[in-house]
Amino acid sequence: MRLLICTVAVGFSLFAIIWDYLRPFPESRPVLIMCVLSYFVLMGVLTLYTTYIEKGIFLVALQKDEAGIDPDNKRELASMLKKYDDMYHLSMTFIDGKTGIKRTKEFSKCVSNYFDEKGTLCFDLYEPEIRLFQNKISAEDKKD
Structure with missing residues (x-):
């Protein structure tokens, strides 16, 4: 489960890099914001998962x-x-x-x-x- 959460988070990061390469910054701003927010939300989910589900x-x-x-x-x-x-x-x-x-x-x-x-x-x-x-x-x- 931890690997799945991390893979999805890295997928958002890779998508943001590719999108920014294909459509440079001013045009890619909304997509970059969405990907960055998604990444941080998934890192929060990962923290909650490792803390309360896996319990060390x-x-x-x-x-x-x-x-x-x-x-x-x-x-x-x-x-x-x-x-x-x-x-x-x-x-x-x-x-x-x-x-x-x-x-x-x-x-x-x-x-x-x-x-x-x-x-x-x-x-x-x-x-x-x-x-x-x-x-x-x-x-x-x-x-x-």
């Missing part, structure tokens, strides 16, 4: 059924870091393909646990946390 989801992964009979399980990772806050919030949602039941786990840790002094992500510190998090949700799935 940065990864959607499908876990294929080994037998290939049941629907795939889905995992979603979402993160949030408030402005001027040092706490990093991560949530993982597991959606069972068979039943559709959602399980969500969340944790919050200080940003300094994962980044060095230069601001680079230390993946070797971050990955074990994610794996542990994933295993906790998988263990809950096996209990049920």
Whole structure:
């Protein structure tokens, strides 16, 4: 959906460039105004979509059924870091393909646990946390 919104917005921009090339500025003014306004409206829609629909989801992964009979399980990772806050919030949602039941786990840790002094992500510190998090949700799935 995000890609569709961006494609339409870029389409308006390309149309404006081509129209302005074919009919120079004074004549193309109304079309340029319409395209610029459409672009900014679509960027507003994109912002609302990413804020309220996606809610910080940065990864959607499908876990294929080994037998290939049941629907795939889905995992979603979402993160949030408030402005001027040092706490990093991560949530993982597991959606069972068979039943559709959602399980969500969340944790919050200080940003300094994962980044060095230069601001680079230390993946070797971050990955074990994610794996542990994933295993906790998988263990809950096996209990049920």
